[in-house]
Amino acid sequence: MAAPAPTDEERRLASLVRAHDRWRGHDVFNLLASENAVSPTARKYLGSDLAGRYTLPLTTPFDGETIDNSYAGTRYTDEVEALANAAAARVFRAKFATTRPLSGHLAALSALVPLLPPRSRLLAIAPDQGGYDGYAPGFIPAVFGYTVRPLPADGPGHSVEAASAVATIRAEKPQAVVLGQSFFLFPYPLREIAEAAHEHDALVFYDASHVLGLVAGGEFQDPLREGADVMFGSTHKSFPGPQGGLLVTDREDLFAQLDPALVWRLFDNAHWNRIAGLAQTLLEMERCGRDYARTVVQNAQRLGRSLDELDVPMVAEAQGFTKSHQLHLDRVGLRERHGVGAGALARRLESQRLLIDLVGRVGTAEVARLGLTPDDMPRLASLLVRAGLKKEKVASEVLRWRRSYPRLRFA
Template identity: 35%
Template sequence: MVSWDEILARLPSEVREVIETTRAHNRWRRETINLIASENVMSPLAEAAYLNDMMHRYAEGKPRKRYYQGLRYVDVVEELVMKYMGELLGGAFIEPRPVSGTIANATVFRALASCPSSEGRPKALIAPVQAGAHVSHTKFGTLGALCIEHIELPYDPDNLNVDVDKAVKMIEDVKPVFVVLGGSLYLFPHPVREIAEAAHSVGAKLVYDAAHVLGLIVGKRWRNPLDHGADIMTASTHKTFPGPQGGIIATRQEDLYKAVSRIVFPYFVSNHHLHRLPALAITALEMKYYGEAYADQVVRNAKALAEALAAEGFKVLGEHLGYTRSHQVAVDVREYGGGAKAAQLLEEANIIVNKNLLPYDPPDAIKNPSGLRLGVQEMTRWGMKEDDMREIARFMRRVVIDGEDPAKVRKEVVEFRRNFQKVHYAFDVDPTENGKLLLLY
């Protein structure tokens, strides 16, 4: 049998460079501790389902109402995605066509707010960026591109959350078209019920961006915003929810569902990357059967990592609040040179994190903010538990606080990571036979 290396040797050098770089990335990532809060891994079965002929096909429109032929099986899979995701979210209508969480946000914002008129720009209230709001919520992103006026909600730095009393007063005074909760630096639940009641009292809608916590919501370790007054929810499908990259919109209001469905196509999406749909359906079923155990361990691991980092000498935000109730941990590393320096040193030790603004940082500190944002969901998926979080904290202390050579720590990280090579909380099947993906044949 001809080896893979022999096959590569026959190919043009340009082809070899692409393949070898991709292989190097894949090998390297299995040697790293990934703490990026917006990433995850699919199971082998979901990955196999992702590689399918649908990636070559086009499907403008909705199931059974397409502008192209040849989509009888695509329609079935898309309907299954809508069914399974709707069940996970308590009977919601699901719009699965946004190809990212940002596109989901854009769709909802455009559906709720018309273009500027003689009465001026429509207004939206959001949390401050440095307090967690995603850039798509702001004048610097999707909201600004749609000419919607961006107004920041009051923030309570002591509780690392929206200031409820001041926010209610602002909603009553401003009378926005909609209010956005949810975020990307997100340690504690936002006050959904209180803000929803205030928004509804002035005829506004409450949008909840659950991109980061969708997996915790369907795993019943984070409250479902649709149960507490949110009118509509957007989310990514690849963060705590461990599916393929993409976005969804969920609502229990049929009129609102129809409105966003009319907007997503043709405004923001034409073809919606069909090959991700089977993988999304598989992941939804994994979350149906294993989601509660997974989400429970994610929350336990985040708490354990935060406590361990504090014990190792790091300044971890939210001590008086129990540090975190999500998958995330926020750490202030100003005294060690800032987030950019710490993140670079940790990457040299094969620990992947991202620098991040903290609530007291000015927006212009984005290039070297005070903090690091850590997420434990991927390492939980690889099978890590609380004791492993404590080991990670020790690695981080040696690099950032002790100033130990990252190359030395990297060798130990690689050895540690070898113990975690199987995806957990998933169907335990091998989707290959004699090296072939069974779903392709």
């Protein structure tokens, strides 16, 4: 019997996905700091049979026998995970790694919840100083019974200054310091922070969600070597993997508490197609990560300079704008000098096939994957200014330029 014809809704869905893929994959320059382009091989693995499978490789007594997995058929799945974890350990130069966390947020929970009992006191950077909203009092701390106090990020572009961070740690004596920001331009004085935290046995967590791809390529900073006890983060911002998370540490005592807690406390299935795609990206980063990360940061610094030369108010001009994949528009200056807010500016740019976020960040990770180099940044800056500030129609020029990059680099 012939299969029933697709419904109108199924056809609509197919056309939405096709249209999205064309729009986001071919027709725009994506400068969203939180996103990246996934390599073709990793995308193939996302669509593999692994997408529908389970494995639970735990040796447990069950009904009078000892079983080594709740599921059958997992002979390849378990090796995929082992390969991914080994690659993550190599890329981040860590003794222990897990690729199970399903996202950056869940990677944070995977690190914090098993190691910090309720009523633990945390220091984290407040959202109004560029910190991640998840660490604000009403979110992760509210759910798990933590109190959180602000670690000051009072330097240029909400960077952390050693003296005020150390003074706050010594005064507050928290159980943990959680570093990492959503608005993240400059590395931390991590050695000083870790030394102050370790004076009273506080743990130092480094949320590398935004800068993971840079750390992988040897840029920005090397958190585990500089004193962080655990590093974790999203695998899809400056790190160009499928959406997900990972966690690494050199401390066997901590990993022995973290790893068993991953199953059943915060999640069960870990999505093995994602882990296969992540493993592929880790292997690609092992080969090309150094060039990739260097290009991303150089692009950001050159784009910052070019925008500044075109009278776009930028944060941290005196510090060279950035050491990460992000640039921050000076939102107050933008309103004063050009009469436009970051949200309205982003919508104007979107109509001309240029994507930045609506909160004032510009990211250079994905354009580096397309093949843009520092020499291309003055042209990109000019298009951003013409479209965003002069309200010129540049969409067809952007499209022609975008179409000249049909393949991903570093993949």
